Amino acid sequence: MHVPNKHGRKSRKGVSFFHAIFSSVMIFFLFSIIVSFTALPAAGDDKHDNNERLSIILIDGDEIYVRSGNYYTLLQDYQIHVKGANSEGNRVWIELRRDDVFLEDAIVGKGDTFVYSNNSTEILNLTVETIYGGASGVLVKFSPVYQYLDPKLPAPQTESISPENSSDNNSSVSPVSKNQAEGFDIPLFLLSIGAVLLMTGVFAGIYKKK
Incomplete structure (x- = not known):
């Protein structure tokens, strides 16, 4: 009758746990890259908007x-x-x-x-x-x-730069874009953390069964 090798079983559990941690780190790294690239276009758009406001x-x-x-x-x-x-x-x-x-x-x-x-x-x-x-x-x-437009002087009341049009242009920039322009998106960050925890649990469960 074959007797299970307890030492080998513990070794496999250690390797499985290592693989689970390694997989979780890789997932977190990928989500970090996604967050970084999501913020870059918004920052560029914000810079473009500032240039437009300076050259009316x-x-x-x-x-x-x-x-x-x-x-x-x-x-x-x-x-x-x-x-x-x-x-x-x-x-x-x-x-x-x-x-x-x-x-x-x-x-x-x-x-x-x-x-x-x-x-x-x-x-x-x-x-x-x-x-x-x-x-x-x-x-x-x-x-x-x-x-x-001379920014140091009162803006002339013309149709092209009336206060109504200016407020409409400002309102077209959503709060999400402003957060992304600062290089940090809270909802996406929380989503990535949740995904990492979920995948860690999945990998841990799979390797535990093995």
Whole structure:
């Protein structure tokens, strides 16, 4: 009659327990990778949204006309003045003001671009397309004209950036996306822990039967 080897049985139990622990660690590792990759796209989207909020376009490629001695009022009370022209009528002196306060000026010709930035934030970008000469002075056509929101000033009440539209855009970002953007998703983490415990129990039960 064959007598069971108790030492061998204990050895197999030890090996089985080791396999159960090893399997549980591997499952936990896989779930950790899933959690990490789930958080990465959300973080990228959040960064993209921040960039969009920092570059809200007020004037998008429009054209404006300004006669010498006059000015054109842009949004947020910026004003572009045409102070005069040279004798040939091919270059003009323009000046940017806000609330009658001088900001910047330049001498530009046809095809030149005037850019104004405030603390490294671009506010105005306009190109001189044509300079029309006449007996009473010159008429300057600026095109395209781009103006971006100055975050330090009150936002103009226009349809494109009205408070209602801004609140709608903010509400489209779900709380789950915000949690994922921070790199931590509590429900998914708890789910992974539960799965690890479940699989540990399953493996332990299988090896115990063996």
